[in-house]
Amino acid sequence: MQQKQFPPNPSLEHLKSQAKQLLKAHQEGALDACQRIRAFFPKLSDATEVEIQNAAFGLQDAQLVIAREYGFASWARLKEEVLHMEGDTESTSAEDLLFQTLRTPDLTQADIQRAEDLLTADPSLVSVKDEDGRTPIEALASRGLINFGKERWYRPIRQLYDIFREHGAATNVVAAVLMDDREHVETSIRNNLEVLKQRFDLSRQWRGISLLAIAAGCNRIEIAKILIEADPSLVTEGQDEGKAPMDLLVKPWHHSAFDAEPRKPFYDLLVENGAVPDLGAALAIDDWQRAGNYVVSSPQLLEQQFVCGNQIKFRPIESAAAYGREFILGLLFTVAAANEIDIEKDLASALTQTFALDVTEKLLKTNQPSASVITNALVFACEVYQPEKVRLLLKYGADPSASVTAKFRYDVAQNLKLGDDGAHTCEMSPLFLPGTNTLAAETASHTYEMSPLLVAIGTWYGLREAAEALEECLEVVKTLLEAGADVDRNYRVDIDDEILELTPLTYTQKLASLFPDKPFDKIIEVLLRNR
Missing domain, CATH: 1.25.40 (Serine Threonine Protein Phosphatase 5, Tetratricopeptide repeat)
Structure with a gap:
């Protein structure tokens, strides 16, 4: 998408209004807004439209998109240029610099050091609020579930969280779960058991979910053990709405980016405590025994769709191929043949969707498309x-x-x-x-x-x-x-x-x-x- 020409007489208020309009368009799921966000918001440059629509995206994110559309690296740089053009030499405040740093898509050690320097110079910054009414820790916690499920993105966020806590910043239980702050989670439960019954909104897609579901989404297994011990019913809470911990464990992640191995212990923990994964979850996590038992006992499942990664609906053969489950795919072929189930269209889709070369070759050799x-x-x-x-x-x-x-x-x-x-x-x-x-x-x-x-x-x-x-x-x-x-x-x-x-x-x-x-x-x- 092409950059815009910066106006000769820019108005900061008008530019702020553009950001608010973009934010509103994103909240409404507008396609044009998704295109603009993908083109100018680096964190979501590889995201699908569904991922963009479901991503946490606040006003400062919208301001960054507006800034980049006009060729500026950040909203602060755009603002400085506007003020300069207006003849105003007012510099960016420490508060604005802090929140701009916290919203940097790919945090570096330089960003972390900058934030720490700002806090050292002005300790009161731990409790300031951005234009969305969030404290710095709340802003960090709103960066989107994907940031907490990928270690390379989560690590610098956790460093910043620890720095804010060391400087006296208050936290909340949702941020504590996301940041793997076990001490605060235990204290919250001890002080108020009702917190286990509360439901929270992480994004437009994931609303009204439990703390255990949040822990599942970011694979915080030690936090999960604390929560299950305090309230075992959380394991199945939300399963009728597709918002159970098992759903959050496997379904927010596109199959191309899903790594089953580090999430398998959490899956096993949920199963041990009463969760019953559906066929889609079993395929995603590579639980071949459960998947095989499901389709052998009910072959008609091969003709049903299941919600898989990134909320995409696939039939089992499509899903097994998409996740690269070669062994399970062989089992599904056998069941389909034994029960004379037509899977021709599934095989065509599977060949397109899979990212695995071994599965690709198996489909090409076995089915001669x-x-x-x-x-x-x-x-x-x-x-x-x-x-x-x-x-x-x-x-x-x-x-x-x-x-x-x-x-x-x-x-x-x-x-x-x-x-x-x-x-x-x-x-x-x-x-x-x-x-x-x-x-x-x-x-x-x-x-x-x-x-x-x-x-x-x-x-x-x-x-x-x-x-x-x-x-x-x-x-x-x-x-x-x-x-x-x-x-x-x-x-x-x-x-x-x-x-x-x-x-x-x-x-x-x-x-x-x-x-x-x-x-x-x-x-x-x-x-x-x-x-």
Whole structure:
């Protein structure tokens, strides 16, 4: 998404209003807001729209997006520029600097040191509140569940939490669970048993959940033991609403990012204390014995959908493939064959969804999918930059120059579907149709022609802007070219409401002219060398 031109006479109040409008749009689940957040909020740059809609996103986050849309690294820098342009030399307050630091997407040791220096200079900052009415510790605790479930993101947050506590900051029980502050959790229970009955809101998706469910979401097993000992009924609390601890343990995480091994002890703890995981949870955590027992006793489960990672609904074969559960997948194949259950469409979806090479090869060898199904999987592998899977699919006959018809323009290639006639269609187009803010509903009558090569090129622009993503993009592009992808074939592409006949090369050159700050020249070099 292109940066905006900063106005010659900016108004800080107007810019604040823009941030509030963006926040409101995010709360309403607006698609345009999701696009803007993905493009300009680094923490969510790789997130799906569902993840963005469900993410904790406050006013200061919205202000950061507005700042980056105008080319500033932070809201503080934007504010300084506005004040400078207005002739006001007022500097950013220590309070603003503190909260800006706390909202930094990828916290570094320099950020932690800056926060500690500010607290040392002014101890009263431990209790100040931001524009959302949150203290520094409450702001830290609102950073989103994913930050507390991934160790590399959680570690600096916990360091800051400890620094604030050392400086006398008050905490609360939700923050204590997220931060693995066992002492405070035990004290809270001892002082007020009713806290075990309370329900809390973590995000728009996860509202009204128990402390044990929060502990499950961020895999705090020692906290969980404390809570279960105090109130064993918490283990099954919320299961009728899909908000039980077992749900939070496995379902907020996209299958591509889910790591079962560190969560298996928590899963076992819940089962030992009365939790009954459904088939979706058993597949996610790789509990092959339970999954096998379920489908052997009730084969019809193979035709049902289960909520899996990131709230995506999959049938069991799709889910097993998505999570890379090769052994379980074999069991499901056996049950399906024994009971004459048609799984052809599941296998096609499984080939597209899996990120595991061993599962990919098993599906290709065992089921001999059609060329259309294989090419469909190729398009998604190009969208998510899986060069090894791209090579494997090409080896089994995927067409590197296949024509893909895309409808609409805002979503990613995982919505690519295979029609009954074997033709590729998109319910919603990938991000490889750039340069527009038009919503999908406004372009429902249009279709656009793309290819795996254009998907790889355009996805990098739309979804991933980090340096390492460019290298992944180049590797996929080179792999397609080595397989014979046609650089000179024309495709009908929509750019800024203009339908153009473009080849992969001229498409990339067009993007380079529209977005000169992006290194499309690297992709052009590769294309030119392989003409």
